[in-house]
Amino acid sequence: MRAALFLLPTILLASPALAQEFSCEGAFAIDSSEARLIEIYGADNVWTGIVPGPEGTEMLATRVFPDSPKRMLEFVWWNEDARTDPSYVELPGKMAGPAGVRAGMSVAEIEALNGEPFTLSGFGWDYGGYAGFESGALSGLPGGCNLSLRFSPGPDPVDVDTDAIYGDRELRSTEPLLETVGARVDSVAIGYPHPDFRD
Structure with missing residues (x-):
């Protein structure tokens, strides 16, 4: 169902990449990865671990600004072992698309x-x-x-x-x-x- 969940480019953020017009490139590009998120946002602002999934399941995800719900981005990967190939990214409620x-x-x-x-x-x-x-x-x-x-x-x-x-x-x-x-x-x-x- 992951593939059914997602689509978008232009978004307003508010911090390193959160104050400029956002598009599906850089951190949000088709070739993004956990390594790229760490490079862009800093290791202290990136966390990877198990999070709740649909229908009571659990899944691996990488969160940017994990301690700030208003800014938190959640990346789920097609390649969980390498943490590459974004499946989808959940965006904070304040972002405009x-x-x-x-x-x-x-x-x-x-x-x-x-x-x-x-x-x-x-x-x-x-x-x-x-x-x-x-x-x-x-x-x-x-x-x-x-x-x-x-x-x-x-x-x-x-x-x-x-x-x-x-x-x-x-x-x-x-x-x-x-x-x-x-x-x-x-x-x-x-x-x-x-x-x-x-x-």
Whole structure:
């Protein structure tokens, strides 16, 4: 499922590489590695270890600024032994992505930025609310990376039947119930296909 999770280039950061316009190069490039992260951010700011994964699993990840949740970047590698070939990178909530994509945006706002509808998975399970972009302005990003957004329903209860947007199913961004429940971007990530499937 890692490959399904991720995609994006232009992001605003705030520290060494976190204050400039971000693209899928350097630390975030397709050929990045733990060694490159240490070179860019410094060994004291890079930690690699076991972290929680989906559906109760555990996985190896490298975290930049691990003690600062507002700045922390989490890299998961296709090649865990060498810690190379990024599978995906989870970004802090304050980072803004291409066309201004950021946490807190509505489904309708993201659809407008993409220039056309997109699909996302139903809520309420480990892969719930994830959306990728196979077409539109948010697809085919420079550097070969992909943008993945995760949406979550708003905190306020609604007095309607919402079963149609929950569970392991595919939803269109035009589904009216998404607006009814106040779905918003909860997280932003970028990712790359497995090396065996790259052009």
